[in-house]
Structures are given as structure tokens and as C-alpha cells.
């Protein structure tokens with residue numbers, strides 16, 4: 203868009219002259235397009251271009267014969283204000299021509315919301331200066347919330363309350379908001395905010411005699427129209443403090459939503475919302491106590507299961523076939539036991555296998571199929587009092603060797619020490635219980651007696 207610089211005409215800023223007007227007529231000065239958009243410059247406009255932290259206006263531009271163009275975005279470049287028309291208007295680009303008179307209409311709800319937020323920001327920034335000696339170093343007006351960044355490391359709760367009170371006192375006082383333009387060399391003293399270098403004419407916005415700030419945005423004409431300024435939250439940002447706040451209708455919508463949430467939670471707990479902090483604290487304490495009780499009971503249940511498995515494994519009749527259809531079965535021989543034990547975490551399986559081995563004096567092979575195959579081998583030689591090191595453990599009791607042999611048959615990889623080893627897969631093993639038992643017995647026979 204470098205060709206813009208060739209033109210000397212500046213767009214007349216109707217949004218400064220008549221900030222409460224919603225419709226206007228203007229003449230098209232320039233039209234061009236690229237692959238995505240059509241761009242139009244008018245000789246005057248009510249559309250505020252994005253700048254100074256305030257987003258641009260939106261709305262429509264209409265030709266006398268009725269054709270409408272949606273204005274999606276507006277920006278200023280070299281004194282001209284460029285209206286970006288939405289992509290689906292591109293085909294109509296040839297219709298809009300320089301010299302034509304068009305009718306424009308801005309989205310007033312959006313604009314008035316920005317005027318409330320922006321004027322509120324002027325007041326809040328000044329209030330932070332007076333209460334906390336904190337100057338505003340950044341400003342953002344988003345679709346949901348507004349934020350200013352303060353050039354101080356911290357502000358406390360008391361300062362926030364004082365600042366919010368002072369700002370709202372200025373709202374309730376319904377101070378006039380006016381703007382005046384000055385040549386940059388003739389600015390009065392005490393203007394908040396730096397003046398950009400090279401500005402020949404500077405617009406200063408006055409909020410009564412409370413604040414004076416160089417600004418090119420749009421503002422309400424009296425502070426009462428802001429309604430309320432509500433600080434919502436503080437964040438850390440760029441080594442300073444980011445203040446999230448909402449004004450006017452936004453603040454009302456936010457408070458309404460919060461009240462609905464509070465009401466819903468309070469109803470679900472059958473208390474008044476004032477009693478929520480104590481009620482939630484009591485519930486949290488109760489939940490924590492229950493968690494501890496559940497852990498204790500789970501541990502107790504695990505110990506019970508271990509004793510029961512050990513009782514059966516210890517007296518296992520090697521000739522009797524277990525019920526392979528059940529989620530838990532025990533089989534084995536004189537010096538080893540095979541247990542299917544579902545619904546356990548890997549660390550629980552390890553603990554159980556070691557404990558059962560200790561209680562029975564047998565090498566224990568324990569596995570579960572769901573949600574994925576997991577197998578643990580605890581060697582009988584690993585038990586206290588046996589006094590055997592890894593190299594002294596016979597092959598038949600060597601957990602790592604057993605896992606390695608089984609892995610070769612089943613195509614799985616495992617690992618561990620001669621005393622304790624394990625193996626797993628991402629899915630259940632597609633083998634019957636009988637087959638798993640037969641494979642283990644086969645390995646045991648191969649490794650000797």
C-alpha cells in the first residue's frame with residue numbers, strides 16, 4: 203500500500219467531531235484490492251481506526267442504489283483512514299469507485315462499549331498514579347476484558363480497594379469528558395502519557411480536572427456513562443503488574459455471570475452464597491480425610507488378598523486345573539506359583555508377588571491382562587534369610603531368566619534382576635489362561651528341577 207504515501211489528503215475524523223453519531227455520508231477517495239480484501243478510503247469517516255490500544259469500529263458502507271459492504275477492520279496510515287471490506291465483498295470491488303457518495307453506519311453497541319472501557323481506563327490509570335504512585339505502561343482493550351500494565355513490582359489489596367473506590371467516585375461525580383488540540387510545542391503541563399515524536403497537533407482528553415491525557419481514542423461525554431469500574435484480577439506481566447478490569451455493561455455482564463455461578467454452587471450445597479467459603483473448606487477437609495481412609499482400606503484389602511493368595515498358592519494341588527474363565531486363578535507346582543490377579547497397578551503387582559513369595563517360599567509369577575498385559579516374577583531365592591546373591595540363584599528361580607525365556611516365546615521384552623523382574627505389553631496378551639500356564643510350566647521344566 204505504498205501508493206498511499208503519494209496522496210496528500212487526510213481523512214476527516216468524524217469520530218472525534220461527533221463521537222455520538224452512528225451514521226454519516228462521505229465521498230469515496232480511493233479504492234483498491236489485493237487477493238483477500240477490498241480497501242476503501244473516504245474523505246471523512248465515523249469509523250475509528252485501530253490504535254492506542256482501542257480496536258477499530260465495525261459496520262457497513264452502503265451505495266445509494268443499495269449495495270452494502272461490511273467493514274471488518276479499519277486502520278490509519280499516513281493520515282488516511284483505510285476501511286477493510288470483508289472477503290465476500292471482493293467480487294463487488296468494481297462497483298465501488300472514487301467520487302461516489304456512500305452512506306456509512308457503525309456498530310454502535312460495540313463502539314459505545316469501547317467508549318465506556320476506554321474512558322474508564324483513563325480514570326483508573328490516573329487513580330493508580332494518585333493512590334499507588336504507579337504509572338500505566340501498557341493498555342489492551344480486548345473483546346472480553348480490558349487490562350493496563352503498571353510500572354511497579356506490586357500493589358496490595360488495600361491499594362486496589364482504594365484505587366477502585368477513587369475511580370468509581372469519579373464515575374459517580376459525572377465529570378465532563380472533553381478534548382482539546384494543541385500544537386506539540388504549546389502543550390500544558392502535567393499531561394499523562396508521552397507524546398509520540400513528530401506529532402504536530404496533539405489531542406488532549408480531559409476528565410474534569412481529575413485527569414489530562416494525550417489520546418486519539420473515543421470517549422463518553424461524561425463519566426456517569428461509564429456506570430462502574432470494576433477491577434477483576436491482577437496478573438504478573440513483564441516484571442510489573444497487569445490489572446484486569448471491566449467497565450459499564452461488561453462489568454454488569456461479568457458480575458451477573460459470577461452471581462449465577464455462585465447461586466448454582468450454593469444451591470447444589472444447600473447453603474446461602476455467603477456460607478460458601480466455610481462450606482467448601484469443610485468439604486475439602488472431609489474429602490482429604492476420606493482419601494486417607496480409602497488408602498488405608500485399600501492397603502488393608504491388599505494385605506488380605508496377599509494372605510488369601512498365599513494360602514491357596516502354598517497348598518496348591520499341582521494336578522488340579524484352575525478355572526481359567528475367572529479373573530483370578532492360582533496354579534503352579536511345588537516350588538512355584540502362577541497367579542492371575544486383575545485390577546492391580548504394576549507397583550501393586552510387584553508388592554503382591556514379593557509378599558506371596560515371602561509367605562510361601564515359592565517363586566511367584568503374577569500377571570494381569572487388563573487394561574494391558576503386565577507380568578511380575580518374584581524369585582523364591584530373593585527372600586530374607588536365603589542369603590543368595592544373583593549369581594548363586596538357580597536358573598529355575600532366576601526371575602530375570604524366566605522373564606527372558608517367556609519373552610522369547612511371546613515376542614515381548616522385559617527386564618529386571620534375578621530377584622525381581624517384569625514384562626508388559628500395550629494390550630492384553632491374546633493367549634488363553636491354559637496356554638499361559640502351559641508355557642510357564644514348559645520353561646520351568648526346561649530350566650530343571
Ligand SMILES: [Zn+2]
Nearest residue numbers: 320417418419
Ligand atoms: Zn483515550
